[in-house]
Amino acid sequence: MVKKPEIxxxxxxxxxxxxxDSLNRSSAIxxxxxxxxxxxxxxxxxxxxxxxxxxxxxxxxxxAPSGGEVLVEGISTVDHEKVPLIRRSCGMIFQxxxxxLVATTVEEDIAFGLENLALPSAEIRQRVTEVAQRLHxxxxxxxxxxxxxGGEKQRVAIAGILxxxxxxxxxxxxxxxxxxxxxxxxxxxxxxxxxxEGIAIIHVTHFPEEAAHADRVLVLxxxxxxxxGPAEIILTDLEMLHSYNLQGTAVVELAALLRQDGFNLPTRxxxxxELVNSLCQYERKS
Amino acid sequence: MSRSITLGQYLPGNSYVHRLNPRLKxxxxxxxLVLLFSLNSFAGLFSLLAxxxxxxxxxxxxxxxxxxxxxxxxxxxxxxxIIYLFFTxxxxxxxxxxxxxxxxxxxxxxxxxxxxxxxxxxxxLLVTLTTTPLSLTHGMSFFMKPLSKIGxxxxxxxxxxAIALRFIPTLMEESQRLMRAQxxxxxxxxxxxxxxxxxxxxxxxxxxxxxxxxxxxxxxxAMEARGYRLGAKRTRLHVDKVxxxxxxxxxxxxxxxxxxxxxxx
Numbered sequence: 001m002v003k004k005p006e007i008x009x010x011x012x013x014x015x016x017x018x019x020x021d022s023l024n025r026s027s028a029i030x031x032x033x034x035x036x037x038x039x040x041x042x043x044x045x046x047x048x049x050x051x052x053x054x055x056x057x058x059x060x061x062x063x064a065p066s067g068g069e070v071l072v073e074g075i076s077t078v079d080h081e082k083v084p085l086i087r088r089s090c091g092m093i094f095q096x097x098x099x100x101l102v103a104t105t106v107e108e109d110i111a112f113g114l115e116n117l118a119l120p121s122a123e124i125r126q127r128v129t130e131v132a133q134r135l136h137x138x139x140x141x142x143x144x145x146x147x148x149x150g151g152e153k154q155r156v157a158i159a160g161i162l163x164x165x166x167x168x169x170x171x172x173x174x175x176x177x178x179x180x181x182x183x184x185x186x187x188x189x190x191x192x193x194x195x196x197e198g199i200a201i202i203h204v205t206h207f208p209e210e211a212a213h214a215d216r217v218l219v220l221x222x223x224x225x226x227x228x229g230p231a232e233i234i235l236t237d238l239e240m241l242h243s244y245n246l247q248g249t250a251v252v253e254l255a256a257l258l259r260q261d262g263f264n265l266p267t268r269x270x271x272x273x274e275l276v277n278s279l280c281q282y283e284r285k286s
Numbered sequence: 287m288s289r290s291i292t293l294g295q296y297l298p299g300n301s302y303v304h305r306l307n308p309r310l311k312x313x314x315x316x317x318x319l320v321l322l323f324s325l326n327s328f329a330g331l332f333s334l335l336a337x338x339x340x341x342x343x344x345x346x347x348x349x350x351x352x353x354x355x356x357x358x359x360x361x362x363x364x365x366x367x368i369i370y371l372f373f374t375x376x377x378x379x380x381x382x383x384x385x386x387x388x389x390x391x392x393x394x395x396x397x398x399x400x401x402x403x404x405x406x407x408x409x410x411l412l413v414t415l416t417t418t419p420l421s422l423t424h425g426m427s428f429f430m431k432p433l434s435k436i437g438x439x440x441x442x443x444x445x446x447x448a449i450a451l452r453f454i455p456t457l458m459e460e461s462q463r464l465m466r467a468q469x470x471x472x473x474x475x476x477x478x479x480x481x482x483x484x485x486x487x488x489x490x491x492x493x494x495x496x497x498x499x500x501x502x503x504x505x506x507x508a509m510e511a512r513g514y515r516l517g518a519k520r521t522r523l524h525v526d527k528v529x530x531x532x533x534x535x536x537x538x539x540x541x542x543x544x545x546x547x548x549x550x551x
Contacts, residue, residue: 060511084513092511099504102512104420104452111523116513121525128523146455160512 005037008073008168008200009059009090015067016054016223027054030223031068038167039198041191043211043231046220047245052204055220056170059202060092073167088117091161092170096177097153098145106148106156107132107141113164131163135189151182155189162193168200169193176206187213208235208249212270219244232270251275297415301345304416307532308425311413314539318409321543322402330551331401338408345416355411356404363400370396423447424526442516453501460497464490 016029029051036042044052057063058070061077070077072086091113094100103109107128114124132138135155145153154174161169171190175183191213193199203214211217217234219227221244227234235241238248238256247253255269263282269275298304303311318334325331342352356363376391414422427444434440465475468489475486545551 062507062511084515087511087513092508094504094508094511096501096504098456099501100508102449102452102505102509104418104448108420108523112509112514113512115520115522116515116518118519118521121521121523124521124523144455145452146459164513 005040007035008038009036009202010071011035011055011058011068012071013068014055014058014065014070016051016058016063017066018054027051028223029054029058029065032223032225034218034225034228036168036200036202039194039200040216041194041201041214042203043214043217044202044204044220045206045208045211045217045246050220051223052220053172054223056092056172056202056204059170060090061086062092084117088113088164089166090168090170091164091166093154093157093161093172093174095173097150097157100157101145101153104144105141106137106143106145109145109156110137110159110163113160117164127163127165131159134162135159149182150178151185154178154182154186158186158189158193162199166199168202171201171203173204173206175210183210208241208247208252211235212249219246232268236268236270296418297345297347297351299346299416301416302531303341303345303412305529305531306416306535307526307528308417308421309428309526310528310532310536311417312422312425312429314535315409315413317539317543319406321539321546322405322409325402325546325551327551328398328401330546331398331405335401335405335408338405338412341412342408345412347411347415351415352408352411355407355415359403359407363403366399366403367396370399419451420448421524421526423451424522424524428526439517441520449505453498456501457494457498461490461494464493 011032011034014029014032018027027049032055044055046052054063058065058077059072061070061072061083064078072090075082075086077083077086101109102112110128110131111124114127119127128141129138132141135158137152137155137159140148140152140156145156148156157174158169169190174190175186178186187210190201190203194201201214203210205211212231212235214231217227217229217231218225219234219240226244227237227240235248236252238252241248248256249270251272251274252270255265255275259265265275265278265282269278306314322331322334325334371388371392372386374392374395375387375389377394378390379387380390380393381388417425423444427440427447430438430440430443465473469475473486473489475483475490477483478486
């Protein structure tokens with residue numbers, strides 16, 4: 001018997017409108033029902049103004065729903081008393097690495113969330129050391145944030161969340177302002193946390209390549225979930241993606257071009273290896 | 287260029303003064319300043335100056351930092367000296383320029399006052415050069431703590447100061463980037479009258495302000511997402527432990543003051 005997956009976040013008939021924004025309906029949420037399971041890697045893609053960031057802020061109790069509700073581990077985000085619990089189990093990483101580091105040194109920044117939880121100093125010290133080792137930041141502990149690279153800054157931000165021992169990390173385009181090596185640094189870190197520690201990841205992204213790392217992909221359009229399914233099904237449906245002004249990954253787009261030229265390739269090619277494999281087999285067949 | 291921006295004047299080191307608890311340093315500084323201004327004899331003053339120089343030397347602070355620290359008050363020192371030289375009368379007349387005279391008492395008083403000022407600067411430098419701006423902030427917020435009884439948000443003020451320290455280098459980088467962007471489009475920040483130059487700074491200041499406000503917005507959100515709540519109880523990663531050396535220093539300072547009063551130095 002398959003064990004029923006444990007639900008971490010649940011949205012029920014969720015609605016949100018930015019106040020005073022009755023004409024411009026963009027970035028609003030118009031009735032979303034969805035769940036996020038424990039240990040899941042979920043990517044959320046969608047055109048600009050489709051409500052991706054708004055959705056994450058609703059999950060983190062930074063915004064209160066105008067209709068419906070969000071339950072984080074069974075706790076409603078409108079329950080004011082319990083908001084610290086929600087923020088502890090669901091940390092959030094923002095887009096701009098510069099604007100989310102609070103303290104003057106890396107170790108103080110990792111400690112910031114723990115200080116807010118009013119933990120004893122000795123325990124804060126211990127957790128900071130552990131997390132810094134885990135994310136290979138131990139040599140940077142005394143560095144001021146402005147001397148770090150973009151990728152390092154985002155890793156410090158992740159460390160700050162990780163120190164709170166969360167069940168889930170919400171990421172709002174965490175790599176959008178990084179160079180390619182910083183992007184890889186952050187993605188590798190996040191993937192390892194998901195695989196090894198079973199922390200659920202909700203990753204809002206513009207890059208189809210990044211969404212391809214997820215187990216499940218959700219497409220958001222005008223505040224509604226229009227597609228929801230495994231990455232290899234959603235991200236290989238180019239026709240659907242293009243209809244929402246989204247791109248496929250380079251591999252998916254290339255496979256589609258090859259198919260147009262008459263090459264008879266399988267339909268669900270998402271990762272580089274799959275394309276290489278099927279091309280090699282193709283050569284042998286013909 | 288922007289990588290080398292230093293905050294405050296902190297000089298890293300591991301001397302006796304560096305290791306002292308920041309709260310104690312502030313307290314000892316205040317006590318010593320009181321002592322400094324209650325001293326009336328050269329003997330007392332010079333022994334305090336000798337002690338200050340000894341500490342400055344033991345903290346391995348280069349002499350040029352001392353000179354640099356002295357520069358802002360150089361005019362005050364010269365001005366004070368002139369006032370005392372010409373306007374304090376008494377003793378023998380040393381020099382007569384027209385109707386002005388310099389008398390021995392004036393020389394004595396003048397040198398007494400500038401020695402006092404220089405000693406004051408050395409003690410203050412000792413604190414600011416050996417304490418990180420952040421520890422200094424937290425040390426000061428400790429002494430402001432009683433003010434929270436009358437409703438002043440002292441913890442929040444300390445947080446504001448710490449965040450300001452965090453963002454100074456970031457905003458400096460940004461202003462340099464903006465400046466280069468404007469220069470590459472033909473802006474001129476270096477020539478023209480002072481008014482012209484001030485006017486030319488406007489296209490720099492406006493975007494800097496806009497971005498600072500945006501950053502503040504983002505940061506507030508990030509802080510909230512990490513569980514920061516106004517007025518909530520917080521703990522700290524760093525605890526300023528009071529070590530035997532700290533207590534010893536405090537006792538020594540108190541003995542100094544007692545001795546100075548007892549011997550009427």
